Amino acid sequence: xxxxxxxxxxxxxxxxxxxxxxxxxxxxxxxxxxxxxxxxxxxxxxxxxxxxxxxxxxxxxxxxxxxxxxxxxxxxxxxxxxxxxxxxxxxxxxxxxxxxxxxxxxxxxxxxxxxxxxxxxxxxxxxxxxxxxxxxxxxxxxxxxxxxxxxxxxxxxxxxxxxxxxxxxxxxxxxxxxxxxxxxxxxxxxxxxxxxxxxxxxxxxxxxxxxxxxxxxxxxxxxxxxxxxxxxxxxxxxxxxxxxxxxxxxxxxxxxxxxxxxxxxxxxxxxxxxxxxxxxxxxxxxxxxxxxxxxxxxxxxxxxxxxxxxxxxxxxxxxxxxxxxxxxxxxxxxxxxxxxxxxxxxxxxxxxxxxxxxxxxxxxxxxxxxxxxxxxxxxx
Numbered sequence: 001x002x003x004x005x006x007x008x009x010x011x012x013x014x015x016x017x018x019x020x021x022x023x024x025x026x027x028x029x030x031x032x033x034x035x036x037x038x039x040x041x042x043x044x045x046x047x048x049x050x051x052x053x054x055x056x057x058x059x060x061x062x063x064x065x066x067x068x069x070x071x072x073x074x075x076x077x078x079x080x081x082x083x084x085x086x087x088x089x090x091x092x093x094x095x096x097x098x099x100x101x102x103x104x105x106x107x108x109x110x111x112x113x114x115x116x117x118x119x120x121x122x123x124x125x126x127x128x129x130x131x132x133x134x135x136x137x138x139x140x141x142x143x144x145x146x147x148x149x150x151x152x153x154x155x156x157x158x159x160x161x162x163x164x165x166x167x168x169x170x171x172x173x174x175x176x177x178x179x180x181x182x183x184x185x186x187x188x189x190x191x192x193x194x195x196x197x198x199x200x201x202x203x204x205x206x207x208x209x210x211x212x213x214x215x216x217x218x219x220x221x222x223x224x225x226x227x228x229x230x231x232x233x234x235x236x237x238x239x240x241x242x243x244x245x246x247x248x249x250x251x252x253x254x255x256x257x258x259x260x261x262x263x264x265x266x267x268x269x270x271x272x273x274x275x276x277x278x279x280x281x282x283x284x285x286x287x288x289x290x291x292x293x294x295x296x297x298x299x300x301x302x303x304x305x306x307x308x309x310x311x312x313x314x315x316x317x318x319x320x321x322x323x324x325x326x327x328x329x330x331x332x333x334x335x336x337x338x339x340x341x342x343x344x345x346x347x348x349x350x351x352x353x354x355x356x357x358x359x360x361x362x363x364x365x366x367x368x369x370x371x372x373x374x375x376x377x378x379x380x
Contacts, residue, residue: 006028008087012052018069019044021056022040023039039072040058041066041069041072042068045316045317046064065277067276140168141312142168145315146332147325148324150172153171155168155170156170165180165182168180188303188323192299195318225278226275233268233275237268240268243257292344318338
């Protein structure tokens with residue numbers, strides 16, 4: 001058996017395999033661990049399912065300033081290119097729709113229980129009350145999105161036995177935050193309609209030009225900081241290259257090489273952490289704005305016709321921090337609205353293209369929300 005290989009493992013934020021939130025790599029040479037790498041990754045829209053947080057402990061707060069996967073790939077590729085690659089399956093279990101509900105168990109020792117595996121893979125057929133669990137139920141897309149305004153916990157969903165209707169409810173004792181699902185869906189669709197806008201080509205051109213100007217203006221300092229940090233990273237890389245060159249040419253001893261390599265590597269890690277605080281650049285601003293225009297013209301109907309996963313993505317695309325529901329006041333609030341959609345709505349009201357109307361169920365948004373730039377409106 002080959003004793004030199006790379007072992008790799010991923011954690012994901014939810015049920016989609018592309019929702020990577022952490023990568024772990026270990027490089028083995030001749031049976032000896034020579035290098036380890038663990039990187040937090042920001043999944044698309046930094047969106048998580050609570051069930052997965054319970055499993056791996058990684059939260060949106062931990063990856064809020066982490067790089068996205070396309071920025072991490074450059075660090076991963078050298079470990080796996082032309083290498084023997086090993087990816088473990090710690091469950092020792094396998095499920096697939098083709099198996100018609102069967103769970104196939106392997107012979108090797110299991111790292112976690114069968115029950116936890118089934119729960120994580122959404123195939124736990126029955127709970128103690130005897131009903132089938134279905135976390136991706138199209139009938140209740142607002143769970144894991146709406147939160148109780150009293151305790152901050154996500155609203156759960158259930159189907160009442162008597163009337164067979166779905167309800168959203170906070171599980172925190174004493175909150176009493178609950179509402180019929182169809183009522184909340186209707187109100188959410190009404191909220192989305194406030195951001196469902198159409199512009200003629202002349203208006204689109206004016207809005208797009210103005211957005212680009214405002215984006216560049218608001219990100220001048222950020223871009224300057226990023227450039228300075230990337231310059232520091234380049235200087236550290238040069239120091240490491242020069243150090244390796246001197247060691248190869250036998251100008252320095254191994255002890256000196258190890259000492260300064262550790263110093264430079266630690267220095268590089270500190271700089272990379274500082275770089276992560278500023279997030280990613282928007283590589284194609286025109287594309288993001290055009291996508292926002294297309295999406296805003298059919299926001300509400302797309303949400304109404306989508307399945308559970310697509311609805312969740314759309315919800316967090318428009319309202320990145322979710323929506324808080326206050327049962328006592330029967331009203332909602334959100335800490336943040338996607339900059340592009342909020343910008344469209346504001347311009348439309350100012351231009352008179354969309355009259356402001358009174359809503360029975362008003363969504364309260366803070367009058368001032370820090371705008372750090374146009375946010376991507378679709379996962380990369």
